[in-house]
Amino acid sequence: MEQSDADVSTADLPSIIELSPDEARRASSEAVIETGAKRNADKLLEVRGLKTQFFTADGVIQAVDDVSFDVGYGETLGLVGESGCGKSVSALSIARLVPDPPGKIVAGQILFDGIDILKLSNEAMRKLRGKEIGFIFQDPLTSLNPTLTIGYQISEAIREHMGLSPRAARDRVVELLAKVGIPRPADRLKDYPHQFSGGMRQRVMIAIALSCDPKLILADEPTTALDVTIQAQILELIQRLSHEFGTAVLLITHDLGIAAGMCDRVNVMYAGRIVETGTVDTMFENPQMPYAWGLLDSLPRIDDIRGAKLRTIEGLPPLLISPPDACRFGPRCRYVRDICREDEPELTERAGEGHFARCWATEPGGWIS
Amino acid sequence: MITYLARRILWIIPVLFTVSIITFTLMHAVPGGPWDSEKRLPQGVQNRLNAQYGLDQPIYVQYITWAGGFVQGNLGPSYRFKDRTVNDIVSDGIWTTVQLGVMAFLLAVFVGIPLGIIASLGHNRWPDYLSTSVSIVGISTPSFVLAILLIVFFGVQLRWFPTSGWKGPPNWVLPTIALAGFPIAQIARYTRASMLEVTRKDYIRTAQSKGLRDRAVVIRHMVRNALIPVVTILGPILAFLVTGSFIIETIFAIPGVGRYYITAIGTRDYSLLMAMTMLYAFAVAFMNVVVDVLYAYIDPRIRYS
């Protein structure tokens, strides 16, 4: 039953492809204003109270702990934070690809285009994956199957979801390869991944992610494994194609600079929680959380942007097994006070549209203003 | 590829040469000789026999004589079966042995690989436990025990299959199963481990992220990659099987050459022992070439030149 429900609801909803890129952009900026609203039909993706945990021998790792956010149609949302803060697990949860065991989504709701993803049958979810939700992974060297040709790997989702004939599928693969900037695409269909450079392979990953005109792309650190010069090209490609197709993007990165250049809004994550969220402009002009300041400080200046190493925030993020009821950034925070150690601050509204932060010090009446 | 193959096959020659020298030396270093038996032959008779077979010559002369015959396809006289040459003995039994070995190999591959795959997919659930138990039993049961169990159950009690001889297909069944028992378990374990390794790979997550059916993920993305390391052990297993098994051939009274491994050592039947050793060495060396070719076929990253 669930399966047919999903089919109907997918078919009835307006396809993003029919919107012009401008319309999609407008829809997305309207969506930005609505941050904090409960259920909203303008939202492509609504994540509510998501909790994903890993049940390991050492204990339960609370990798994603009560996380909520939205992505509007055609919007690019950044998810920023240090290694291990739960960015990848958030994205994997949305596609229901968390390795189980040991992982499990234990609470929350994920609405994708009006569909309650966590209630779908496995089969209905499979039909959504690759079709409506594309994935770009971090490491292009290991993310493609070494024993299958490039052409085959791109055509798989097309043949599975779009029901094209082998000929039509092949034509579409060639077209996609051309779109992602592979020269002489028709000649490269029979090549294997090892015959492509890292950057080229990431272009192939992008072609796979886009192959069925998805409404959402989950891009998990798509450039971290690449050379700096190639990073810029790949980011530019993702940006251009997502605008062209009106595809929404959840862009995961640990680099606030990349997020600033690519995103409409940014979520900053720390230790399994969202600690600040807002539009790129407000976040950069008026950040409201010491951790976000740390990320901003560690950003290289424009003049030394090429190849500069980030200055890092001192200390390590906490373990995610039974975190105390306290500000999770407390142990590394310069402004920490007793209340921070006794009670965890809520995500509360700040000046600026849809700007929220989780910090006692910057709340009204706090000790930083 | 052709030149590569030719080079690899030519390399078998020095391998065989080395193996033959080592075996020849060791064999003659072991005390005793082909004429030892319950009742000792008089010294005079022994001397005469030694002279007749050239065993009174220095060892390097004996080796040269043997090697000279070997390259011309003459494996020498048997010291035990007086009226027959080693060529007769080998050509009489070799095809029976190879046939049995190939059948056992095919059975092992077509049962072992699926067993390993099923175990890995039902990881830590009943298919895994079932298949793992089968493997452990298979690995720890000596082939003669398995052979006897098969004979008692399917031969004597159920009377489904004959228990000895090599007259026709019904005769083939029990020895093939008995011989395949160990390699089935070996292949299943190896396949399972390899599959579990592949399951964790990033490209499997990519395949799942495309929304492929589970069957497509397993068959197209996992199995082929998982079989690459399995192919490595198939070569030696096939070499081991086609050169025959003393135990199985003896228990089932099969007229193959596998029986001679042990008997030729016991009776110091020098030329028969050399022939069996060369056969085994050739099988192993040749199978390694076959494995390398298979590698290039399964794994596109490997290209020989």
Ligand SMILES: Nc1ncnc2c1ncn2[C@@H]1O[C@H](COP(=O)(O)OP(=O)(O)OP(=O)(O)O)[C@@H](O)[C@H]1O
């Ligand atoms: N398969 C797993 N088994 C156990 N724990 C896991 C597993 N995958 C992730 N985790 C835990 O979940 C937490 C969040 O991991 P996640 O991969 O989401 O981090 P991330 O923010 O993506 O970091 P990175 O920048 O390194 O990719 C980590 O602390 C990690 O220990």
Ligand code: SF4
């Ligand atoms: S709540 Fe306290 S410890 Fe946490 S970030 Fe704000 S000032 Fe620092």
Ligand SMILES: [Mg+2]
């Ligand atoms: Mg990650």
